[in-house]
Amino acid sequence: xxxxxxxxxxxxxxxxxxxxxxxxxxxxxxxxxxxxxxxxxxxxxxxxxxxxxxxxxxxxxxxxxxxxxxxxxxxxxxxxxxxxxxxxxxxxxxxxxxxxxxxxxxxxxxxxxxxxxxxxxxxxxxxxxxxxxxxxxxxxxxxxxxxxxxxxxxxxxxxxxxxxxxxxxxxxxxxxxxxxxxxxxxxxxxxxxxxxxxxxxxxxxxxxxxxxxxxxxxxxxxxxxxxxxxxxxxxxxxxxxxxxxxxxxxxxxxxxxxxxxxxxxxxxxxxxxxxxxxxxxxxxxxxxxxxxxxxxxxxxxxxxxxxx
Amino acid sequence: xxxxxxxxxxxxxxxxxxxxxxxxxxxxxxxxxxxxxxxxxxxxxxxxxxxxxxxxxxxxxxxxxxxxxxxxxxxxxxxxxxxxxxxxxxxxxxxxxxxxxxxxxxxxxxxxxxxxxxxxxxxxxxxxxxxxxxxxxxxxxxxxxxxxxxxxxxxxxxxxxxxxxxxxxxxxxxxxxxxxxxxxxxxxxxxxxxxxxxxxxxxxxxxxxxxxxxxxxxxxxxxxxxxxxxxxxxxxxxxxxxxxxxxxxxxxxxxxxxxxxxxxxxxxxxxxxxxxxxxxxxxxxxxxxxxxxxxxxxxxxxxxxxxx
DNA sequence: TTGAAAGCGTTACCAC
DNA sequence: GTGGTAACGCTTTCAA
Numbered sequence: 001x002x003x004x005x006x007x008x009x010x011x012x013x014x015x016x017x018x019x020x021x022x023x024x025x026x027x028x029x030x031x032x033x034x035x036x037x038x039x040x041x042x043x044x045x046x047x048x049x050x051x052x053x054x055x056x057x058x059x060x061x062x063x064x065x066x067x068x069x070x071x072x073x074x075x076x077x078x079x080x081x082x083x084x085x086x087x088x089x090x091x092x093x094x095x096x097x098x099x100x101x102x103x104x105x106x107x108x109x110x111x112x113x114x115x116x117x118x119x120x121x122x123x124x125x126x127x128x129x130x131x132x133x134x135x136x137x138x139x140x141x142x143x144x145x146x147x148x149x150x151x152x153x154x155x156x157x158x159x160x161x162x163x164x165x166x167x168x169x170x171x172x173x174x175x176x177x178x179x180x181x182x183x184x185x186x187x188x189x190x191x192x193x194x195x196x197x198x199x200x201x202x203x204x205x206x207x208x209x210x211x212x213x214x215x216x217x218x219x220x221x222x223x224x225x226x227x228x229x230x231x232x233x234x235x236x237x238x239x240x241x242x243x244x245x246x247x248x249x250x251x252x253x254x255x256x257x258x259x260x261x262x263x264x265x266x267x268x269x270x271x272x273x274x275x276x277x278x279x280x281x282x283x284x285x286x287x288x289x290x291x292x293x294x295x296x297x298x299x300x301x302x303x304x305x306x307x308x
Numbered sequence: 309x310x311x312x313x314x315x316x317x318x319x320x321x322x323x324x325x326x327x328x329x330x331x332x333x334x335x336x337x338x339x340x341x342x343x344x345x346x347x348x349x350x351x352x353x354x355x356x357x358x359x360x361x362x363x364x365x366x367x368x369x370x371x372x373x374x375x376x377x378x379x380x381x382x383x384x385x386x387x388x389x390x391x392x393x394x395x396x397x398x399x400x401x402x403x404x405x406x407x408x409x410x411x412x413x414x415x416x417x418x419x420x421x422x423x424x425x426x427x428x429x430x431x432x433x434x435x436x437x438x439x440x441x442x443x444x445x446x447x448x449x450x451x452x453x454x455x456x457x458x459x460x461x462x463x464x465x466x467x468x469x470x471x472x473x474x475x476x477x478x479x480x481x482x483x484x485x486x487x488x489x490x491x492x493x494x495x496x497x498x499x500x501x502x503x504x505x506x507x508x509x510x511x512x513x514x515x516x517x518x519x520x521x522x523x524x525x526x527x528x529x530x531x532x533x534x535x536x537x538x539x540x541x542x543x544x545x546x547x548x549x550x551x552x553x554x555x556x557x558x559x560x561x562x563x564x565x566x567x568x569x570x571x572x573x574x575x576x577x578x579x580x581x582x583x584x585x586x587x588x589x590x591x592x593x594x595x596x597x598x599x600x601x602x603x604x605x606x607x608x609x610x611x612x613x614x615x616x
Numbered sequence: 617t618t619g620a621a622a623g624c625g626t627t628a629c630c631a632c
Numbered sequence: 633g634t635g636g637t638a639a640c641g642c643t644t645t646c647a648a
Binding site: 319320322323324325326327328 | 624625626627628
């Protein structure tokens with residue numbers, strides 16, 4: 001070791017990789033940018049486990065846009081060799097999975113809508129999570145409930161779309177026994193989706209008692225902007241988010257918590273087991289988000305004055 | 309190509325790397341977690357340029373904590389070979405630079421307080437930025453001005469510390485010609501720094517006219533929390549942030565914008581030039597942040613009633 | 617226990 | 633131009 005230090009000797013990872021057949025590189029495919037809360041948490045989680053084992057992450061972004069997808073699935077196996085592939089938060093088509101499988105490496109899904117063709121997956125139970133969130137609103141006595149969301153990508157199903165189904169199921173179930181009035185307010189994708197949601201809520205004939213939000217990134221601007229229009233929570237309406245992402249605690253938002261860092265780390269551990277040739281005892285995990293009660297939800301009392 | 313497709317032939321990057329002597333891997337060292345706004349933007353910027361050139365990023369986090377540092381600078385050259393090293397947002401000690409230099413690869417600094425020993429750097433002008441921000445507050449007529457910041461790490465100077473110097477310089481300059489009352493409110497590091505800053509502001513004998521914040525991540529919670537204490541901006545006080553990070557636009561925060569994604573991308577382009585053996589025409593760039601006027605600053609009119 | 621040799625898949629060079 | 637060969641630095645195997 002001292003001789004090595006003297007000579008500035010560095011072991012060559014390239015040579016090790018060549019000889020061993022491993023590349024010590026994994027691919028992480030994500031929809032959109034890594035700069036979103038969810039994506040960077042997943043990345044950090046994966047890296048937290050794999051980095052210390054000597055793996056680097058090769059990041060492929062915007063895989064959910066048509067052009068990138070085509071190019072990616074055409075060139076990727078040829079250009080970039082990796083020991084494993086992680087797919088975060090979007091569905092891949094059967095023929096694309098087939099393309100990936102031909103690289104003969106483990107394929108691990110994180111929040112992918114489907115689990116077929118993956119060697120392992122870990123997902124949040126989006127549908128049950130939003131079902132619970134909606135149920136919470138209903139149990140507080142709210143009657144006029146809306147779900148605000150940004151529309152799904154044309155063809156490509158994202159894990160997040162299951163949340164809308166959870167909302168609808170909860171409302172339909174509640175309708176059996178009581179009188180509630182619910183509605184889905186879907187606004188176009190794009191970076192102004194929060195303003196679009198605000199406009200949609202404000203243009204409702206009667207202002208809702210309760211708002212279920214597809215994600216905190218929509219709920220947080222809504223709370224702040226509705227305030228400027230004179231609507232205050234929980235005095236005038238209840239609102240629940242989904243994610244428990246940045247600033248949710250700062251604005252005291254009641255929300256469903258998920259932990260994408262932990263999911264990334266768990267996915268990475270599954271990956272290491274698969275690379276070691278071990279059998280997974282639970283290849284496909286589903287995690288339930290947790291209701292975090294904070295200050296934006298209150299019982300609806302129809303007889304009470306406007307102050308809480 | 310068709311034969312290659314038939315046989316599922318993949319070119320071996322490991323072999324290419326071995327033969328060429330390049331590793332097609334760069335190291336990115338950062339203080340703290342990648343999950344912070346600044347760090348993930350830098351990462352994304354570096355990746356946006358380097359990924360398409362075939363490079364992967366090996367991420368080393370928490371380099372600004374003493375234990376990690378020691379371990380890193382002892383083991384890194386031996387364990388991980390890279391074609392270039394990026395250092396983001398913290399100062400490195402002379403002997404550490406020496407360690408890095410022995411790997412004989414380009415070393416590029418992003419927002420590092422010093423530029424010596426780096427082959428290239430790109431930095432935001434933190435001091436001038438906060439000088440301008442403070443000047444803006446002074447020009448609006450504010451008399452009682454505070455600067456809220458979280459304390460610097462014991463030994464390790466971070467680029468962000470220059471902002472405090474800019475604040476002080478601006479105040480001292482203004483004092484020559486007019487009567488202003490300024491103060492630095494420094495609170496301990498930690499994840500509750502925003503609450504600590506809130507407490508510090510509230511415990512001032514007279515509430516300030518204007519608050520200059522070290523960063524938006526401090527300004528945003530302050531605006532929201534001060535509101536709950538009855539202080540509204542810009543009616544009761546002006547506040548200016550620094551960064552223009554997430555939600556700054558949503559809460560309509562006047563701030564100094566910097567673009568860490570662009571800085572990462574620019575650093576990566578410098579890196580590619582250095583790797584190609586080209587001379588850099590401007591090895592060390594300094595970028596001025598831009599004043600973004602929004603809704604949290606107003607002219608102080610001592611005769612006006614409390615409403616704006 | 618120690619040492620030598622073969623081979624991983626490229627790239628680069630040289631001879632034809 | 634075209635084809636053959638050596639070498640990058642490690643790991644593994646086999647022999648001493």
